[in-house]
Amino acid sequence: MILDEAGLTALFITLKLAAVTTAVLLVIGTPLSWWLARSTWRLKFIPEAMVAMPLVLPPTVLGFYLLIALGPEGPIGRLFETLGLGSPAFTFTGLVIGSVIYSLPFVVQPLQRSFESVGTRPLEVAATLRASPVDRFFTVAVPMAWPGFLTAAVLGFAHTLGEFGVVLMIGGNIPGSTRVVSIAIYDHVEAIEYSQAHWLAGTLLVISFLILAVVYGLNRRFRPIRL
Numbered sequence: 762m763i764l765d766e767a768g769l770t771a772l773f774i775t776l777k778l779a780a781v782t783t784a785v786l787l788v789i790g791t792p793l794s795w796w797l798a799r800s801t802w803r804l805k806f807i808p809e810a811m812v813a814m815p816l817v818l819p820p821t822v823l824g825f826y827l828l829i830a831l832g833p834e835g836p837i838g839r840l841f842e843t844l845g846l847g848s849p850a851f852t853f854t855g856l857v858i859g860s861v862i863y864s865l866p867f868v869v870q871p872l873q874r875s876f877e878s879v880g881t882r883p884l885e886v887a888a889t890l891r892a893s894p895v896d897r898f899f900t901v902a903v904p905m906a907w908p909g910f911l912t913a914a915v916l917g918f919a920h921t922l923g924e925f926g927v928v929l930m931i932g933g934n935i936p937g938s939t940r941v942v943s944i945a946i947y948d949h950v951e952a953i954e955y956s957q958a959h960w961l962a963g964t965l966l967v968i969s970f971l972i973l974a975v976v977y978g979l980n981r982r983f984r985p986i987r988l
Contacts, residue, residue, distance in 0.1 A: 763960065764957070764960050764961065764964070765957065767936060767940075767945070768942075768945060768957060768960065768961055770936070770937055770940075771936075771940050771941055771942050771944075771945040771961070772942055772961070772964060774853070774937075774938075774939070774940065774941055775922060775941040775942040775943075775965075776922075777853075778853070778856055778857065778860060778921060778928075778941060779860075779917075779918045779919075779921040779922050780918070781857050782857055782860040782861055782864060782917065782918075782921045783868075783914055783917045783918045783921065785857065785861050786861055786864060786865065786868040786913075786917045787868065787910070787913065787914060787917075789861070789865075790865065790868040790869045790872055790913065791872060791910075793808075793812070793869055794868075794869050794870075794872035794873040794875075794876055795872075795876055795898065795902070797809060797812075797869070797873045798872075798873045798874075798876035798877045799876070812865055812866050812869050812870070813866045813870070814866075815862065815863050815864070815865060815866055816866050819926070820863070820924070820925065820926025820927045820930075821926045821927075821930060823859075823862070823863060823926075823927055824859065824926055824927040824928075824929065824930025824931055825930055827858070827859045827862065827927065827930065827931050828850060828930050828931045831848065831849045831850040831855050831858065831859075831931055832848060832850050833848045833850075837849065837858070838850060850931060851931070851932055851933045851935065851939060852932070852938070852939065853932075853938060853939060855931050855932055855939075856928055856931065856932045856939055856941075858931075859927050859928065859930075859931045859932070860921050860924060860927070860928070863920075863921075863924060863927045864916075864917045864920045864921050864924075867913070867916040867917050867920045868913040868914075868916065868917040869913075871909050871912040871913040871916060872906070872909045872910065872913045874909065875906040875908060875909020875910070875912075875913075876902060876906050876909065878906070878909075879901070879902050879905045879906055883901050883902075883905065884897050884901055884902065887900070887901045911976060911979065912976070915972055915973065915976045918972065919969055919972060919973070922942070922965060922968070922969065923943060923965070923969075924941070924943060925943040925944065925947070928941055928943070928944065929944055934948070942961050942964075942965055945961055946958050946961050946962055949961070
């Protein structure tokens with residue numbers, strides 16, 4: 762048996778969600794990681810703890826509070842309603858918002874460690890050559906920290922692929938809209954449709970392995986240049 766139309770749709774939604782979430786996380790996580798890596802603020806541990814909270818919170822707890830926040834009476838939901846966009850709960854947009862928050866530490870932490878490994882000397886050398894802070898960031902820090910970007914992108918993408926509790930809480934199980942592969946597998950197992958569950962689970966297994974194999978291969982072949 763091959764994947765049916767519902768399975769292919771769930772797979773497409775999952776891959777789309779992972780891609781969009783990863784892109785948003787890189788845009789948001791890069792400046793945040795840079796600030797965390799360079800800041801000397803003595804209370805920096807507070808935002809670091811906030812970023813890391815999804816690592817220890819049960820997904821259903823995080824999903825519950827996100828559902829409240831995204832609902833019509835929640836702050837995010839009200840903002841969307843004010844903008845005429847409707848409540849993001851039980852929509853693909855809601856899945857993206859929840860996935861970004863849930864996968865945030867998997868992107869921010871590798872980037873932060875990578876930026877910290879760059880050190881201050883290369884940036885100081887660039888400053889003596891009259892490079893502006895923006896130039897130093899894009900021409901020195903980013904190229905030297907590129908393995909961190911690769912790791913962050915892969916971890917963010919892979920982590921989003923396997924989400925279950927959060928996406929179920931804030932997106933429900935709407936076929937063709939919010940029904941991702943992890944939920945589809947659960948439905949098939951509940952219905953004792955093990956063949957379809959095997960196909961979906963095996964597809965994610967192969968995708969995850971190939972992604973990690975490519976990343977490890979690239980990291981082994983190309984090493985960051987240190988000054």
